[in-house]
Amino acid sequence: MSEPLLTVRDLQTHFFTEEGVVRAVDGISFDVREGEIVGLVGESGAGKSVAVQSIMRLVEEPGEIVGGEVTFRGETIFGVEEGPDGELREQESMLSNAEMREHIRGREIAIIFQDPMESLNPVFTVGGQLREFIEINRDMDAESAKAEAIQMLREVGIPEAEKRYDDYPHQFSGGMRQRVLIAMALACEPSLIIADEPTTALDVTVEGQILEMVADLQEKYGTSFIWVTHDMGVVAEICDRVNVMYLGEIIEQAEIDDLFYDTQHPYTEALLDSIPRPDQTVEELDPIKGVMPEAINPPSGCRFHPRCPDAREVCTRVHPGAREVTDAAEPHTAACLKHESVFGAGYTESQPIESHAGANFGSGLAARGGEVDE
Amino acid sequence: MAHSDASVDDGTTPESRSTTGGVNERVEARVGLSYTLSQLRRDPTAMAGLVVIVVMTVVAILTFVDAKLLHYYFATHYWVNPENDPSTVKTLMPPVGLTNIFGEGSWAHPLGTDYRGRDILVRLVYGTRIAIQVGFISTAIGLVGGTTVGSVAGYYGGWVDDALMRAVETLYAIPFLVLVIAFMAAFGRDLTYAMVGVGITTIPSFARLIRSRVVSVREEDYIEAARAAGVRDRNIILRHVIPNSFAPVLVQATLQIGVAILVVAGLSFLGFGVQPPTPSWGQMLASARGYLLPDAWYSVWPGLAILLTVVGFNLLGDGLRDALDPRINN
Numbered sequence: 001m002s003e004p005l006l007t008v009r010d011l012q013t014h015f016f017t018e019e020g021v022v023r024a025v026d027g028i029s030f031d032v033r034e035g036e037i038v039g040l041v042g043e044s045g046a047g048k049s050v051a052v053q054s055i056m057r058l059v060e061e062p063g064e065i066v067g068g069e070v071t072f073r074g075e076t077i078f079g080v081e082e083g084p085d086g087e088l089r090e091q092e093s094m095l096s097n098a099e100m101r102e103h104i105r106g107r108e109i110a111i112i113f114q115d116p117m118e119s120l121n122p123v124f125t126v127g128g129q130l131r132e133f134i135e136i137n138r139d140m141d142a143e144s145a146k147a148e149a150i151q152m153l154r155e156v157g158i159p160e161a162e163k164r165y166d167d168y169p170h171q172f173s174g175g176m177r178q179r180v181l182i183a184m185a186l187a188c189e190p191s192l193i194i195a196d197e198p199t200t201a202l203d204v205t206v207e208g209q210i211l212e213m214v215a216d217l218q219e220k221y222g223t224s225f226i227w228v229t230h231d232m233g234v235v236a237e238i239c240d241r242v243n244v245m246y247l248g249e250i251i252e253q254a255e256i257d258d259l260f261y262d263t264q265h266p267y268t269e270a271l272l273d274s275i276p277r278p279d280q281t282v283e284e285l286d287p288i289k290g291v292m293p294e295a296i297n298p299p300s301g302c303r304f305h306p307r308c309p310d311a312r313e314v315c316t317r318v319h320p321g322a323r324e325v326t327d328a329a330e331p332h333t334a335a336c337l338k339h340e341s342v343f344g345a346g347y348t349e350s351q352p353i354e355s356h357a358g359a360n361f362g363s364g365l366a367a368r369g370g371e372v373d374e
Numbered sequence: 375m376a377h378s379d380a381s382v383d384d385g386t387t388p389e390s391r392s393t394t395g396g397v398n399e400r401v402e403a404r405v406g407l408s409y410t411l412s413q414l415r416r417d418p419t420a421m422a423g424l425v426v427i428v429v430m431t432v433v434a435i436l437t438f439v440d441a442k443l444l445h446y447y448f449a450t451h452y453w454v455n456p457e458n459d460p461s462t463v464k465t466l467m468p469p470v471g472l473t474n475i476f477g478e479g480s481w482a483h484p485l486g487t488d489y490r491g492r493d494i495l496v497r498l499v500y501g502t503r504i505a506i507q508v509g510f511i512s513t514a515i516g517l518v519g520g521t522t523v524g525s526v527a528g529y530y531g532g533w534v535d536d537a538l539m540r541a542v543e544t545l546y547a548i549p550f551l552v553l554v555i556a557f558m559a560a561f562g563r564d565l566t567y568a569m570v571g572v573g574i575t576t577i578p579s580f581a582r583l584i585r586s587r588v589v590s591v592r593e594e595d596y597i598e599a600a601r602a603a604g605v606r607d608r609n610i611i612l613r614h615v616i617p618n619s620f621a622p623v624l625v626q627a628t629l630q631i632g633v634a635i636l637v638v639a640g641l642s643f644l645g646f647g648v649q650p651p652t653p654s655w656g657q658m659l660a661s662a663r664g665y666l667l668p669d670a671w672y673s674v675w676p677g678l679a680i681l682l683t684v685v686g687f688n689l690l691g692d693g694l695r696d697a698l699d700p701r702i703n704n
Binding site for chain 2: 056058061100101102104105106107110111113114115118119120121122123124132133136137181184188
């Protein structure tokens with residue numbers, strides 16, 4: 001197998017707030033290979049966005065990347081090593097901020113942001129902004145950059161691209177703005193595009209068109225994608241491999257088909273149960289009980305145990321790391337103790353526990369409902 | 375910009391894009407020069423202010439561009455230099471239509487002559503040049519300095535912010551006029567130092583104004599998008615942060631031009647700034663002070679000129695504020 005394009009190993013990003021340390025990303029590892037679309041899935045607050053910001057080294061105060069290693073085509077984007085004094089320090093081979101700016105951001109890795117309404121500068125024309133990005137990242141003169149910009153607008157399906165080149169962002173609809181942002185990301189022909197929930201703010205029909213377009217463009221340019229989303233439907237649509245995140249950790253990692261048809265983690269299972277599936281008919285959807293706990297003070301043991309239907313006593317004590325749990329051709333890892341043969345933590349002998357968050361959540365709803373009835 | 379409409383149409387069909395009303399009821403984003411100007415055009419007081427400013431500026435520019443012509447015209451017909459021909463000088467002539475002990479006003483000197491027999495209209499015209507120059511240059515100094523300091527401080531935050539803002543705010547500790555006078559006492563009394571002095575003292579207000587906008591603008595997604603695209607900090611500040619934070623600064627600058635004119639007129643009145651015989655409005659007021667009782671009209675002209683100009687800038691400033699404020703819907 002060829003060398004992965006992007007390797008993330010044990011990446012940790014913490015936010016040092018006044019209330020304490022928030023472990024937004026707590027030791028995630030994954031690879032992105034050439035030409036594949038990798039999904040990063042999870043609820044709000046799972047640390048998806050912080051993870052991709054860390055890859056670009058765009059984490060802002062009070063956040064800080066505290067550990068792990070990110071390499072891109074053999075170049076170290078971030079890495080720590082143990083210094084002679086035993087203290088952790090940044091590796092010398094790590095790219096400097098200027099190198100990040102000039103060689104990586106925009107040129108090699110581009111980001112498409114979540115909200116197309118806010119990601120374009122309202123005071124400049126759409127074409128001007130696109131042209132600026134092309135000029136910066138491809139060393140073109142203004143005129144050929146403009147031609148390229150119009151070409152890109154056409155490529156992403158903006159009608160009358162020459163005319164619309166001089167329009168301001170507010171004259172574009174949401175779907176068209178997202179197309180512009182995709183054009184902007186593609187314009188510099190990066191090897192990797194990070195799409196941070198790019199279709200969340202759009203309605204489903206537009207989402208469908210955008211996904212189709214991305215799939216086409218991906219085929220044409222061979223660009224790799226990291227697709228951040230909370231929507232399993234989108235994942236099923238375009239991803240090749242999926243990483244499921246929960247509270248700063250990747251709890252399951254698998255090929256797309258394995259994930260959907262051979263689910264190994266109760267959280268992923270719960271996520272899949274909470275959305276309608278064309279291949280299964282159910283009476284009622286089954287939402288996940290409770291809300292995600294604060295990352296500032298995560299539950300002991302397995303972080304999902306308060307909401308987990310399969311939780312047993314041992315889950316409150318033992319924190320499972322992700323391990324390979326099936327013998328599928330592609331690695332399929334999960335971080336769940338119920339795979340007794342892999343983890344051997346004594347799950348089978350352990351007593352089942354009631355999931356507290358679920359009970360509390362339910363009773364809270366009932367109490368509120370009662371008040372309304374009065 | 376708030377976009378209240380959630381309806382999002384797909385981009386594949388060319389939609390009818392009539393910008394002047396029509397089917398498309400989308401909330402119009404209030405940005406752009408043409409939008410601001412169209413708003414301004416609907417505001418009669420702002421337009422009045424603009425007219426005054428344009429007239430004043432044109433007059434001022436004429437004295438620069440075609441000073442020779444203007445000078446020739448006035449020198450041969452009106453500007454009687456007492457040193458050249460003391461016998462024919464008519465001092466303290468009243469304006470047209472009035473009479474005083476020196477005689478009746480004539481069209482030769484429409485606004486009368488001063489105590490040395492110089493034509494007041496000519497001196498006013500030359501004074502315009504100084505007033506406009508002072509207003510624009512000193513405000514430009516404050517604007518550029520304040521915007522630089524404020525946007526850098528606001529964009530980087532942290533200790534950069536603290537250091538820069540505390541440094542410029544020390545200027546607030548000293549009364550404004552005292553500071554300018556002290557500055558001129560240290561460096562020189564002429565107009566250049568008056569402009570620089572007034573410019574420097576306005577840096578903190580511009581800096582604070584733009585910083586307050588920058589700290590919110592820097593959190594916008596398009597700033598992060600620019601950073602993710604590898605744009606340099608300098609270009610982010612210049613091309614993305616400042617243009618989006620500039621509206622209140624522009625309003626403040628317009629008002630500040632009027633204030634600067636007033637302040638420098640005040641300084642000239644006190645004897646700082648333009649030195650005689652170069653005519654400035656403040657200095658003309660100062661010399662008219664001695665003739666207030668017999669010939670009040672003498673002090674009216676420079677006073678009127680100052681009033682008109684300052685009010686003009688204020689009206690335009692207020693109009694701009696309304697035009698740039700997205701909450702005011704007119």
